[in-house]
Amino acid sequence: xxxxxxxxxxxxxxxxxxxxxxxxxxxxxxxxxxxxxxxxxxxxxxxxxxxxxxxxxxxxxxxxxxxxxxxxxxxxxxxxxxxxxxxxxxxxxxxxxxxxxxxxxxxxxxxxxxxxxxxxxxxxxxxxxxxxxxxxxxxxxxxxxxxxxxxxxxxxxxxxxxxxxxxxxxxxxxxxxxxxxxxxxxxxxxxxxxxxxxxxxxxxxxxxxxxxxxxxxxxxxxxxxxxxxxxxxxxxxxxxxxxxxxxxxxxxxxxxxxxxxxxxxxxxxxxxxxxxxxxxxxxxxxxxxxxxxxxxxxxxxxxxxxxxxxxxxxxxxxxxxxxxxxxxxxxxxxxxxxxxxxxxxxxxxxxxxxxxxxxxxxxxxx
Numbered sequence: 001x002x003x004x005x006x007x008x009x010x011x012x013x014x015x016x017x018x019x020x021x022x023x024x025x026x027x028x029x030x031x032x033x034x035x036x037x038x039x040x041x042x043x044x045x046x047x048x049x050x051x052x053x054x055x056x057x058x059x060x061x062x063x064x065x066x067x068x069x070x071x072x073x074x075x076x077x078x079x080x081x082x083x084x085x086x087x088x089x090x091x092x093x094x095x096x097x098x099x100x101x102x103x104x105x106x107x108x109x110x111x112x113x114x115x116x117x118x119x120x121x122x123x124x125x126x127x128x129x130x131x132x133x134x135x136x137x138x139x140x141x142x143x144x145x146x147x148x149x150x151x152x153x154x155x156x157x158x159x160x161x162x163x164x165x166x167x168x169x170x171x172x173x174x175x176x177x178x179x180x181x182x183x184x185x186x187x188x189x190x191x192x193x194x195x196x197x198x199x200x201x202x203x204x205x206x207x208x209x210x211x212x213x214x215x216x217x218x219x220x221x222x223x224x225x226x227x228x229x230x231x232x233x234x235x236x237x238x239x240x241x242x243x244x245x246x247x248x249x250x251x252x253x254x255x256x257x258x259x260x261x262x263x264x265x266x267x268x269x270x271x272x273x274x275x276x277x278x279x280x281x282x283x284x285x286x287x288x289x290x291x292x293x294x295x296x297x298x299x300x301x302x303x304x305x306x307x308x309x310x311x312x313x314x315x316x317x318x319x320x321x322x323x324x325x326x327x328x329x330x331x332x333x334x335x336x337x338x339x340x341x342x343x344x345x346x347x348x349x350x351x352x353x354x355x356x357x358x359x360x361x362x363x364x365x366x
Contacts, residue, residue, distance in 0.1 A: 018286030019345045020185040021212060021220075025136075028072060030175040039174045046135035050172040053143035054127040058165035060215070068184045072177055073168040078116075078124025081160040088121030102126065104146040111146040136169045136178040141338065143169075163215075182215075188278060201359045204230060208351065217340050218317050224344075224351045225314045231354040232304050259300040261291065261346075275352040277363055290345040304350065313343055 018024055032039050054073040057080040058064050064076055083089040085098050100115030100123065111128055118124035126147060133139035144167070151162040169178045197205060204227050211223035243253035262268045268291055269282050295303060303310055317340060356363050 018183050018283065018289050019348065020183050022183055022289060022345050022348075023217070023341050024181060024183050024285065024289075026070065026179045026181060027136075028177045028179065032174075042174070043135070045137065046133075046139070046169075046171050046176075046178075047173070048134050049132070050130040051133045051136070051139035052128055052130050052170045052172060053139055054125055054168040054170070055143075055147065055164050056125050056166045056168070057123060058163055060161050060163045064165055070166075070179060070181055072179065073125060073127075073166065076125075076166070077118040078165065079118055079120075080123045080162060082123040082154065082158070082162070083121055084115060084123050085117035085121040088117075100126075102147065102150050104150060106142070106146050108142050108145070111143065113147055113150075130172050136171065139169050140167060140178075140180070143167075144337070185212075186278075186280065197362065198359075201362060204355060204359075205362070208355070211348075217337065217344055221340050221344055221347060222314070222317060224347045225310070227351040228304050228310075228347070228354055229314075231358050234358060235354070261295045261298055261300060261303070263297045272349065275349055275356060275363075290349055292342060292346060295346050300350065300353065304354075310343065310347065310350075313339060 027044060029044070030039070034040075056064070056073045056076050056078040059079050059081060062079065064078065065071060084100055086096060089097075091097075098117065102111075102113040102115065104111045104113065109131070111131060113126050113128050115123050116125045116127065128143050128147075131139075131142065133142055151164075154160075155162045167180045169180075170176070207223045207227050211220045214220050214223070239254075239256070246253045262271045265287065268287055272282055272290070273280075294309065302308060305311065316336065
């Protein structure tokens with residue numbers, strides 16, 4: 001008897017898109033042969049109508065695809081620790097189940113999802129019934145807001161992770177699909193970095209590694225902001241001491257250059273390449289995700305001040321995850337997750353900017 005294996009799902013290889021480790025959206029847009037077909041019209045971001053959202057799950061540490069490859073949910077099985085059908089689950093009374101049903105009520109109305117097993121009988125996907133949304137982003141937000149509490153409740157009740165590997169948003173009018181993924185990291189030459197660093201510097205680089213190792217955007221943001229927060233305090237202390245020493249000598253305190261987030265595209269590319277040891281080609285998608293309207297042309301000192309928007313976002317996330325007292329936001333709230341994702345790329349760059357300013361030798365290549 002010969003055992004045959006299933007063919008691998010069709011995938012496409014992805015090049016570098018934007019800043020590594022950040023969320024990006026890939027649009028697979030349907031096109032219909034007749035140029036006058038009304039389904040060929042509409043904004044790339046989607047138009048008001050019916051949408052379906054599919055959450056493909058995975059076991060943490062076991063990706064469904066090799067790095068730099070992606071596939072639509074229809075070509076993925078998904079996986080989890082949740083047994084919902086045979087052969088993983090068998091009932092003594094002979095009953096068989098092949099899916100779960102979730103009915104979720106939110107401020108946007110009632111949503112119905114079905115959970116589908118993979119070939120092993122474990123929950124692999126959760127997909128919604130079609131519902132009304134204004135565009136792809138609105139559909140993703142509504143669906144996540146509806147199903148995330150159910151995932152969290154399953155996780156705490158059963159003590160297993162419920163990890164979303166990929167989210168597909170499908171426009172029912174056209175069949176166009178938006179896939180949300182994390183941009184892969186580039187391949188680099190190892191062995192060119194010193195293995196030891198001063199103790200003070202090591203505290204910050206350890207936080208940076210912790211951020212990149214995490215698949216949680218909230219935790220990444222907190223680690224990167226801790227770098228910003230620590231170096232900001234260090235900078236104020238050193239500059240304050242330098243001013244005091246100058247006055248003691250009867251001299252004018254030192255002045256510092258005006259630090260701003262660049263506005264011009266060429267200056268933005270130059271600024272980014274100064275922050276990363278290995279320069280790279282920066283596409284418009286990457287630049288747009290980093291240089292959001294809220295930061296372009298702004299003083300870096302103002303962006304990292306306490307009380308500014310970045311600090312307020314840090315407080316919201318930290319109060320939900322770390323600080324004492326009752327949480328002020330829900331980690332499952334899609335609006336808050338979108339805000340963290342929006343600020344994460346520039347937060348990473350600001351952390352690197354301040355690291356380079358504080359420890360200039362650490363960015364010198366071997």
